Amino acid sequence: MxxxxxxxxxxxxxxxxxxxxxxxxxxxxxxxxxxxxxxxxxxxxxxxxxxxxxxxxxxxxILTKDEAVSILNNIHNIDCSWDIDEKIREMEYKEAIRQCDCKQLLKIVKSLYFSRKAKLADGKKVPARDEKYYHMAEDSLYGELAVSLGLEIEETKELVLSKIEDLA
The missing domain is CATH 2.40.10 (Thrombin, subunit H)
Known part of the structure; x- marks a missing residue:
């Protein structure tokens, strides 16, 4: 309790x-x-x-500060997942968001970050469904990490995205 x-x-x-x-x-x-x-x-x-x-x-x-730092320090171990079938992908996203699990939320953010980047580089549009889940995952993830780390949401977003960009 x-x-x-x-x-x-x-x-x-x-x-x-x-x-x-x-x-x-x-x-x-x-x-x-x-x-x-x-x-x-x-x-x-x-x-x-x-x-x-x-x-x-x-x-x-919520995550402790140590748990939040650990997740961010191990971001390279979080696999990107990308199911070609949009309906299956959407079901995976919905379940991850419903579970409120930071690792799963980070997996969505990381996967869609790289997918979005590739699509935009090829001059293609990012599907609205992917944008929707990307932002939902971001909101949940950054909100929790910000409180755990004692940061503002925008600082947390910059921190997470810089760690993701370092993987490219």
Whole structure:
């Protein structure tokens, strides 16, 4: 169970701060069930209430600074994957994003970075579907790494992309 003040990943909402743990006082919610009150880290405009025993949405602690540094230092070991079948590729992307796994998100960013670069160099367009998942993976990845590393998102993006470019 998470504690008040913990930074966690809450599904597609990304990094959230646990603000409270307890019952919710409404007529429609059972009184004997505990809920997390979450505030998305990058948005002060919303609050999320979710049961502490929620199994539908992926919830986990954010990476520690050491784990984030390790992932970045081992970026060369993360394989690029590229399935020619767009539907299969999209299913892989959806699952990786749903799982909120930084290594899988980095795999998407790295794979699509090189694919985009090659397509643009050949004067071809990047498929909209690939652009969509590239940006979704970037948002999730950079948001978590930024908090773990104590950086701004833009600094994190520059750091990740410089490490990817060093591989070329």
């Amino acid at each position: 998470f504690q008040v003040g913990d930074y966690i990943i809450y599904g597609m909402n990304g990094v959230c701060v646990v603000e409270n743990i307890g019952e919710i006082e409404t007529k429609v919610v059972p009184k004997d069930r505990l809920y997390y009150t979450l505030r998305p880290y990058y948005s002060d405009r919303s609050t999320i209430f979710t049961p502490t025993d929620n199994l539908k949405v992926k919830m986990r602690s």
